[in-house]
């Protein structure tokens with residue numbers, strides 16, 4: 001681990017006057033058209049600006065080299081291009097990088113870049129903190145600060161891309177927060193990432209992970225895009241799940257099972273069930289049996305996750321041998337399962353750990 005804390009980020013062009021100016025990324029297409037009109041600029045400038053902010057990930061007006069200098073100066077006077085400030089970065093020996101970013105209102109979030117060969121996956125946060133209170137999660141322990149705007153979520157992906165200086169091949173909204181408690185911004189950022197005017201990432205390579213907020217799963221199943229859905233299941237036994245994930249206690253497993261059946265019927269897409277194996281909590285034979293029953297006969301993929309140890313937590317990962325037994329037993333009833341290797345195990349990779357650590361310093 002090589003912490004790079006308190007490093008200033010050259011991506012930020014904040015100054016004292018910036019608070020009165022609006023972030024250029026928050027302008028809609030029509031608002032940009034209006035702005036160009038006010039500045040007596042031709043309409044095609046909007047396309048150029050959008051390309052810079054959404055596709056090329058410009059972090060300053062100076063980057064926008066095909067805009068006339070006078071326009072760049074006018075934009076700088078009226079707006080800000082205020083990306084988040086990097087306040088910590090950790091590098092893992094497996095190549096993953098974890099970032100703690102701070103927005104202008106001092107809200108902080110975490111995001112992670114995970115390279116694999118020529119590919120780069122980004123894990124982004126949709127909220128600062130989280131209200132769901134999962135008992136094994138450092139973020140859940142700190143509660144919710146606020147939801148992020150679509151631009152703020154997008155900026156995390158751009159930040160990671162710029163740091164790796166490579167194309168992003170997939171994005172998972174699996175960082176801090178419950179994406180479906182910030183539904184509109186989540187959808188908006190997925191569409192922007194998917195759009196050829198954004199990063200042009202295929203919809204199937206864009207994944208939303210939810211604890212199982214049922215009304216929003218229903219809504220998501222009606223969206224036209226082929227985005228991927230992951231459900232954090234962590235137990236198919238109601239009593240255990242209620243303890244692990246109190247934020248979704250009001251949605252029963254039975255209800256979740258029915259809604260996921262409807263989701264599959266409607267979309268034809270295979271959801272993933274995330275299952276962090278916790279020794280002595282959700283890795284018993286009866287838990288395995290319940291998981292088999294929940295998934296058997298349905299279109300599903302189970303991701304068995306090696307729990308990241310959170311210092312001070314009472315939860316510990318199951319043994320690799322037990323994880324393999326889960327894979328085998330699920331396979332016997334035709335349920336596809338894989339063990340997801342924990343990336344960045346040598347850094348504070350579990351969601352919320354890095355910000356928790358810095359808060360304690």
Ligand code: SF4
Nearest residue numbers: 130133134137140177
């Ligand atoms: S695991 Fe996810 S949903 Fe649960 S508290 Fe942590 S951030 Fe929130």
